[in-house]
Amino acid sequence: MSRLLVLVIGATGSVGRLVVDEALRAGHRVRALVRPSGRTAWADGVEELRGDLTRPETLECAVDGVDAIVFTHGTYGSVEAARRVDYSGVRDTLLALKGRRVRMALMTAIGVTDRKGAHDWKRRAERLVRASGSPYTIVRPGWFDYNEPQQQRPVLLQGDRRQTGTPRDGVVSRRLIARVLVAGLVSKTAELRTFELVAETGPDPEDLDELFAATDNDAAGALDAFHDLRNMPLNDEPASVVSDLSRAKVQTALGGL
Ligand SMILES: NC(=O)c1ccc[n+]([C@@H]2O[C@H](COP(=O)([O-])OP(=O)(O)OC[C@H]3O[C@@H](n4cnc5c(N)ncnc54)[C@H](OP(=O)(O)O)[C@@H]3O)[C@@H](O)[C@H]2O)c1
Numbered sequence: 727m728s729r730l731l732v733l734v735i736g737a738t739g740s741v742g743r744l745v746v747d748e749a750l751r752a753g754h755r756v757r758a759l760v761r762p763s764g765r766t767a768w769a770d771g772v773e774e775l776r777g778d779l780t781r782p783e784t785l786e787c788a789v790d791g792v793d794a795i796v797f798t799h800g801t802y803g804s805v806e807a808a809r810r811v812d813y814s815g816v817r818d819t820l821l822a823l824k825g826r827r828v829r830m831a832l833m834t835a836i837g838v839t840d841r842k843g844a845h846d847w848k849r850r851a852e853r854l855v856r857a858s859g860s861p862y863t864i865v866r867p868g869w870f871d872y873n874e875p876q877q878q879r880p881v882l883l884q885g886d887r888r889q890t891g892t893p894r895d896g897v898v899s900r901r902l903i904a905r906v907l908v909a910g911l912v913s914k915t916a917e918l919r920t921f922e923l924v925a926e927t928g929p930d931p932e933d934l935d936e937l938f939a940a941t942d943n944d945a946a947g948a949l950d951a952f953h954d955l956r957n958m959p960l961n962d963e964p965a966s967v968v969s970d971l972s973r974a975k976v977q978t979a980l981g982g983l
Pocket residue numbers: 735736737738739740741742760761764777778779780798799800801802811812834835836866867868869870871
């Protein structure tokens with residue numbers, strides 16, 4: 727298996743910390759993006775890089791030389807914070823790559839297509855990643871750590887039809903989310919996949935490739951995941967978002983030359 731330099735964005739967060747551990751366990755090197763005010767003691771093998779997703783000038787150093795990026799950052803509640811951090815953080819990280827293709831894993835949320843508040847900005851971040859031209863896996867987890875201890879079996883859903891906005895939509899441990907995000911980085915069968923991740927009763931299988939392979943990949947050039955409702959037409963999107971998408975596509979075309 728190849729040893730990657732993995733940039734973890736949101737590395738100090740509840741899932742990001744576990745992604746750091748999981749990536750080290752998988753034999754990768756880790757670069758952790760930490761805000762200037764953040765304080766964390768890291769294990770050997772972790773390079774800490776100070777940066778802030780709302781300060782694009784700090785992101786060029788962060789992406790320099792990386793093979794893969796795992797996005798686990800996020801905010802709760804405020805639509806404006808979701809725009810400034812959840813969305814713009816992804817946009818500016820992609821711009822910092824200047825068209826260079828790296829393996830990506832993006833964590834968003836189950837119910838992200840429900841057209842409610844902050845979710846639209848997470849979904850727009852998904853769209854930018856699809857437009858980036860990089861091989862990616864987008865993971866939409868259910869409710870963190872609402873699972874019973876025996877619920878360790880990952881179940882990958884598509885179409886995002888569970889939208890009550892409660893744990894009834896599905897539950898999953900943070901540890902399992904981290905495992906899926908990291909395993910996807912080196913799995914051919916996880917490429918260009920978007921799925922919801924929940925856990926059911928049963929053990930965590932050793933190999934996730936078969937589970938990834940059983941999902942449908944996103945169509946080439948599509949904005950949304952294969953089975954998503956087409957309920958966010960580009961024509962109704964803010965002009966700035968349309969422009970960000972065009973920029974991502976131009977960068978992709980140039981990066982492919
Ligand atoms: N809770 C659930 O059941 C659930 C389910 C599905 C999806 N989600 C989504 O998952 C996301 C992450 O949740 P979490 O509980 O892991 O959150 P968390 O523990 O607060 O972690 C968020 C991470 O993002 C980082 N971050 C925030 N603003 C940043 C900025 N301007 N620049 C750089 N890094 C920044 C934080 O850094 P600091 O440590 O410096 O603040 C932290 O590392 C949320 O957006 C949530 O909507 C949650």
